[in-house]
Amino acid sequence: MSSAPTLTPNGATESDQDHDQESLTLPLLRSQRSPVNSTSQVAIVGANICPIESLDYEIAENDFFKQDWRSRGKIQIFQYIFMKWSLCFLIGLIVGLIGFCNNLAVENIAGAKFVVTSNMMLYERFGMAFLVFLVSNLVLTLFASIITASIAPAAAGSGIPEVKAYLNGVDAPEILSFRTLVVKIIGSISAVSASLLVGKAGPMVHTGACVASLLGQGGSKKYGLTWKWLRFFKNDRDRRDLVTCGSAAGIASAFRAPVGGLLFSLEEMASWWRSALLWRAFFTTAVVAILLRALIDVCLSGKCGLFGKGGLIMFDVYSANISYHLVDVPPVLALGVIGGILGSFYNFLLQKVLRLYNLINEKGFAYKIVLACLISIFTSCLLFGLPWLAPCSPCPADAAEECPTIGRSGNYKKFQCPPGYYNDLASLIFNTNDDAIRNLFSKGTDSEFHYLTVLIFFITCFILSILSYGIVAPVGLFVPVIVTGASYGRFVGMLVGSYSDLNHGLYAVLGAASFLGGSMRMTVSLCVILLELTNNLLLLPLIMLVLLVSKTVADVFNGNIYDLIMKAKGFPYLETHAEPYMRQLTVADVVTGPLRLFNGIEKVGNIVHILKTTRHNGFPVIDEHPVSASSILYGLILRAHLITLLKKKAFLSTPEATGMDAFRQFSAGDFAKRGSGSVDNIEDIDISSEEMEMFLDLHPFTNASPYTVVETMSLAKALTLFRQVGLRHLLVISKLSGRSPVVGILTRHDFMPEHILDLHPTLIRSRWKRLRIRFRLF
């Protein structure tokens, strides 16, 4: 990090040494450069504002690391490979189990609720039924929001934006902690069981990421739960890979879609990817798939309570052959176009509502809880009230299922109707989301629902899903978007009517695809997820078509929902592509100061002083050159490594090089990156005033191969390097001799458009010229 505005004192410290350093760093190319980077160093993680930090994927190749690397034999390589695969296996196993239990719990809690209310309604005790329904929903919501707000605010929301930012290199202390994991699982179960229109797929992704990160961390040092074999994973690179596998496992277990989950994490989540990781993630999702299959085998024998065939979203409704022809293409295209517009409008509204909710949630604990309760009460009233508007329909004579069904799932809900009749709106609305989707997707039910029923359901879902996402509880977006899209599709199918051969269930699937494409803007992963959900590969060409059309249309209006949320939360996400104006700037145009340097053999007092007065994470180390009398760059040393050196007090009384002796005091574990949140502070280290006068030989611990760019490098190409290689610091070196060899450090924040445009306001004109239409509503 360049520097924090609050911690950089304006009246520069008046010691001579600082003054000397100033003169070395001063003569940069431009004189008008801004003194500090004013980009914000905080972001909204879950529901709270947290400080954020960058992750470092660069290997710190110092002598100590090289020595450690050389000493690794076959046995260490075997340990590493064995652990890599074992961890993936464990991630798959645990995430699969959590996903299954999550479903089991939701089906049983929500199922019990619906059975109780349905039974009361059977005896026409409608008021009592409403009360039970309302109170149980309220209690569940209250529980979810209280544990989230009080124990782990980072668990609020879907978690996908946070994990995506993490995989891009932005860390926040609580994102992947154990506390967050527990609250995420329990909170998600209660929120979904509370009949809120929220999903469990997003929370499952976050859960998967947490599990992966915690497993890689290998227990807690505090409780002595560490294992030597895990030491190879104590760095940001290996942890990133594990989290990528974890997020793939999350979607895989939420939708029972192993290939879809893998592609989701590849297309939407990961910022860095390589072929080897594809294989490992595939292994992880394969474990999930095989485990879920085995568990469902167990459940099919009826040992899982109310979790019957209904559980684990799998809308296996198209095992028969379907056929479609060129004549079906125009309505499908229209479906895609309108779906794209609706999806982007959904994104727009959701963004506005989230902004409003943020204002409310900021006011305090009580406000958060009250907001959640109000949403729950509103939802309960709608779910229980709306079906009264729908007329009772007589049961079809040839119904494949029992009609009306009285228990919880099934296509024909009785609700208030007399025997032999069913309420079609209740079948959709007074049900779990999974069952509603299954009802909408099912074929051979073209005459089951009325126009108006599906339209009311669509509007209800659209509004409720926007209102529900922002509450302080672990809630996802996937299922709400699918259910809204499915009702929209079914409605369009009814309008098209006999003009097309496709049945209404198929239109519902395509509607879900178009709405997903319009809101989430993924292509391959959504396509595969939908195929795995509906279990019919013959749909492939149609789904591809709809997704392509709806994404294209929606991209005209705004961005991907997760990117919008991530940006609103303030994460400094590093884009792959440079903006055009970056080609007109050199790195020297954006580098901000002041720069702090160390000498190869530095006084302890200086180190302590600089560490205390700045929050920089990396410091260039320079050496005086004995021949030319100018100084040369030796490398870059990290703050964490300096603190380790100070803690171990490997001090020298005279400024002489130590060489290999220094290594004996340290083990590789001392320099390993700890789990997020547990960082040593310079303030906690006591150093006596004699020690302050001693010296430290930084050479063996300095990364002697930092990535560098010359100060005249174009900013766009520096960004490409920074992004592709996954850096945290990029040293800017001087072009001219006779000056300080390093003229600055670029970090993530220096590449943020806001920062650059702040420094060079005239460039605003040359941003990407997007042909984008904006909704103007508020």
Place this chain on the structure above:
Amino acid sequence: MSSAPTLTPNGATESDQDHDQESLTLPLLRSQRSPVNSTSQVAIVGANICPIESLDYEIAENDFFKQDWRSRGKIQIFQYIFMKWSLCFLIGLIVGLIGFCNNLAVENIAGAKFVVTSNMMLYERFGMAFLVFLVSNLVLTLFASIITASIAPAAAGSGIPEVKAYLNGVDAPEILSFRTLVVKIIGSISAVSASLLVGKAGPMVHTGACVASLLGQGGSKKYGLTWKWLRFFKNDRDRRDLVTCGSAAGIASAFRAPVGGLLFSLEEMASWWRSALLWRAFFTTAVVAILLRALIDVCLSGKCGLFGKGGLIMFDVYSANISYHLVDVPPVLALGVIGGILGSFYNFLLQKVLRLYNLINEKGFAYKIVLACLISIFTSCLLFGLPWLAPCSPCPADAAEECPTIGRSGNYKKFQCPPGYYNDLASLIFNTNDDAIRNLFSKGTDSEFHYLTVLIFFITCFILSILSYGIVAPVGLFVPVIVTGASYGRFVGMLVGSYSDLNHGLYAVLGAASFLGGSMRMTVSLCVILLELTNNLLLLPLIMLVLLVSKTVADVFNGNIYDLIMKAKGFPYLETHAEPYMRQLTVADVVTGPLRLFNGIEKVGNIVHILKTTRHNGFPVIDEHPVSASSILYGLILRAHLITLLKKKAFLSTPEATGMDAFRQFSAGDFAKRGSGSVDNIEDIDISSEEMEMFLDLHPFTNASPYTVVETMSLAKALTLFRQVGLRHLLVISKLSGRSPVVGILTRHDFMPEHILDLHPTLIRSRWKRLRIRFRLF
């Protein structure tokens, strides 16, 4: 630091310390560095040895380029985006059409052949039938190998290794030319129709890549077939993206597997990938899928001759539900393990046979043709002769199809049997490969084949597919591997027998998966391709399991078949991962000389001399610094740009900077990268002796932002930069002032392990410690 670890094996403190001191003062460029890089600059492309060149994905950000970039308005951006998508659409359309016609031609030619021979056999004219079979196969093979050997040797083989190397940044003049395309299509049709055990999927990938490259090139300048809108695609980056989409479309149209094709190109082919490309490739394969579906609709009405339901590989044999349980897992695991061993053994044998064939093919045109003819005759004899060994079986009473079938496809071939009987070996062997696979995959035929039949078929396929791949004709590997694997799987299924619930057809599918996994080592893409081929998603967990096991087992023995072939062909493929010994070396340890530099304003004579005496592609441009009197690096200029400057004769009589005037003489098209093969030679430019004394201002045309590394950078990290950013040249700059600012240029060849180990032979011990078992046969 810069020394090899093996040189100081006991970690001797003294020498290391000395070395540390040394590194501060003198190390820089070693005196013992090799004068030239001895790595070979040629590779076997198709069947011929060709010179190869690196591709350059770096944007040459010179003043001229920036001026051009700034002048682009909304209309140009629209043109670019419109063309990008139109080209993808066209690629999908053309590749889909080619794939369809390919299938149509094969089914009709091979079908006619089988119908004629079957009719003769019906009248017991066996000798005549054999003659017709033999001669028609021979003629087709002869045709395929003659056009390949004489017109486009680059079209030989599957083309996947060549395209993979191209996507990694290795270009050869003929890889993607129009000639290669035509020969590839026609040759592949004849070779497959000739009943050789070869596939058409690999050639389709190469075809797709050719189509993409030719479309992006936008016709030929020679014939005036260029379009202004295509000028944005005249660079290596955009062409790479198109070729990636093209190769995805190739697999998509060969297997009718759009998602599988996309994943194939992502997992196996592409070296660089980004999210935006995923979407475009998805669009391309969607076009293929939709087109194929429409064309098949047309064919189903019977307008395509012998191309009936059989055409376009789609083994749609599992539309019904299947079930499997834990008890089925052990035999499936065994299948995977043995499949992995077989697959790696297959790779090993194929490699050996290819080496032998190369020796034969090198001897000349006639040898190539004779070899192909011998293989064809051998194949015909086996295919016609082996079924005589099999006894005739009585037709089952409840056969779902006509028995025996006399025409070309169908499960029950009559061959020499009396009416009411069928020859089970002939049903497999005396048939097209696609039909053989369909027969093996089909369920409900457990009693149709005998043990021995399937075993004979497996051995025949194993041998024939290894022998056929190396002939000089466009032949692929996918289908032979699938058919071999399917027969292996079916055989295992028969051995397991009643122990398992799975039927033999399912075992054949899993056997194909295991053999593919063992030979090609892909995971996700193979899994999806197989799912799309068999059209049953319920198989997913089983296929995943088999693929993971067989790939893991096979990786113990050797590498991916395409990588083995690519390496044997001599392509300098750049791996993602650095070998461990690269961390012990600095870039200065591998840089080879001599380095040629230009001044910012250089004498024409010098430029011509250096261009004529070296084959370097990039030259650093340095300027004298007016203040410090030492020279500083200005940037890097490309050979092609220098030649353009010389051709246009933008000379100056005095060494003065020209500034913006220089731009007027040039248009962006002058500096665009041409299609492969068409490069201007320095020898073709006439420059008078007066002109030789004039000057050229290189500044406006020099890339002022080249990527650089400091000479003490570790080689491993330089490789990461080189590979991730996709460079062709990486400048090595000096650490010390007062010397030349540039001390060398790193290119692809400098990172090749052979080159490095040649310079530093002591490092061989510290190569990757792979736990790899080697087959020792020859």
